[in-house]
Amino acid sequence: MGLTMSDKPRNFATRTIHAGEQFSVADNAIFPAIVTASSFTKRSLDDKPEYSYSRVGNPTRHAYETCVAALEEGVGAVACASGVNATATVLELLPKDAHVVVMNGVYGGTFRILEDYRSRTSGLTTTYVDLNDLEAVAAAIKPQTQLIxxxxxxxxxxHLVDIKAVCDLAKARGILTCIDNTFCSPWNQRPITLGVDLVMHSASKYIGGHSDLTGGVVVAANDALLARLRRISMAIGAVQGPFDCYLALRGLKTLDVRMERQCGNALQVARFLESHAQIEQVYYPGLESHPQHELCKRQMRSGGAVVAMKVKGDRAALNRLVEALQIFVLADSLGGVESMINHSWSMSHCSLSPEQKGVMGISENLLRLSIGIEDYRDLIEDLDGALRASAAV
Structure with missing residues (x-):
């Protein structure tokens, strides 16, 4: 049955604060405790307590899983050691020699798991397509296709995907769907309401929100999938530790206010960049000029807190830009309260070949911005100064 904080449904911001609080070890504690015990005692041979061994279940982890599942409107969740481990956990659901249809331009870490490891260890095969081309999706499906x-x-x-359209196609063929919802967080997009079976996140990003934890999480839309995920998690043992679960749960308390500020800031930054002489192209679905803006409005609460841009100039110009920044920090991650900049070619997608990057549309002059909660006017001033520096000869 579903995991909710009460019989009465609550609005999102209220759920971020109170979902999971029933798992506090001390009845009068306002926040669930960090339970570091690896084992839990039994009163007798016949005693079957809720927790026996922390790999199987832990009160701190359970509180966090309950909260994130409530936010995603799923029945439950499994907290994993990292985002890529969450991906690997989902893939463990598939039988040997399964086939997966994958969105073009998928995250490099996901691509690496699929192509470098699962193909070798379980015979998994993949077909990469534009999931918005439903005819191409249908053509890519094989008898052994198990997952989109x-x-x-x-x-x-x-790039956005019409989630409901893909899920309708998959359900008609009995195929599972899983979405990486990291870039949106549950605040901005709730895919289970659109028909998705499994939702995964790198919790290191917006769920944690403070660049201080490593974790992943998978949310299931039904009890049968949740039971299978829990068995896999217990068997492979790559669970999230109690302290990181505590940090993630604490981060969720401010998810609503953080995302509202970050997404609002991102829109202001994107509008500024769109008119800047040094910018070749801006990618942000919250802009009316974005080709998928209407789809964004239909399935997302906002355009999100990530902005991508292609800057005029060569690598030396990019270096001048990065070195001139005073607020944005050059880092591999995203989703924290501080604003970050990432060079996708040499950082987040460095493991891909130049040819693979080219197919994905990733060029050397592409920069990704993760917008934080600073005053957007300071962020714009910082970017403007850095862009001017990049143009200087």
Missing amino acids: WIESPTNPLL
Whole structure:
């Protein structure tokens, strides 16, 4: 049955604060405790307590899983050691020699798991298509197709997928769907309401929100999938530790206010960049000029807190830009309260070949911005100064 904080449904911001609080070890504690015990005692041979061994279940982890599942409107969740481990956990659901249809431009870490490891260890095969071309999706499906892997928005170019349309097609053929919802967080997009079976996140990003934890999470839309995920998690043992679960749960408390500020800031930054002479192209679905703006309005709460841009100039110009920044930090991650900049070619997608990057549309002059909660006027001033520096000869 579903995991909710009460019989009465609550609005999103209220759920971020109170979902999962019933798992506090001390009845009068306002926040669930960090339970570091690896084992839990039994009163007798016949005693079957809720928790026995932390790999199987832990109160801190359970509180966090309950909260994130409530936010995603799923029945439950499994917290994993990292985002890529969450991906690997989902793939463990598939039989040997399964086939997966994958969104073009999928995250490099997902691509690496699929192509470098699962293909070798389990005979998994893949077909990469534009999931918005439903005829191409249908043509890609084989008798052994078990899963359609969705990423929307994609990293880093923020392409969107019509989630409901893909899920309708998959359900008609008895195929599972999983979406990487990291870039949106549950605040901005709730794919289960659109028909998705499994939702995964790198919790290191917006769920945690403070660049201080490593974790992943998978949310299931039904009890049968949840039971299978829990068995896999117990068997492979790559669970999230209690302290990181505590940090993630604490991060969720401010998800609503953080995302509202970050997404609002991102729109202001994107509008500024769109008119800047040094910018070749801006990618942000919240802009009216974005080709998928209407789809964004239909399935997302906002355009998100990530902006991508192609800057005029060569690598030396990019270096001048990065070195001139005073607020944005050059980093591999995203989703924290601080604003970050990432060079996708040499950082987030460095493991891909130049040819693979080219197919994905990732060029050397592409930069990804993760917008934080600073005052957007300071962010714009910082970017403007850096862009001017990049143009200087």
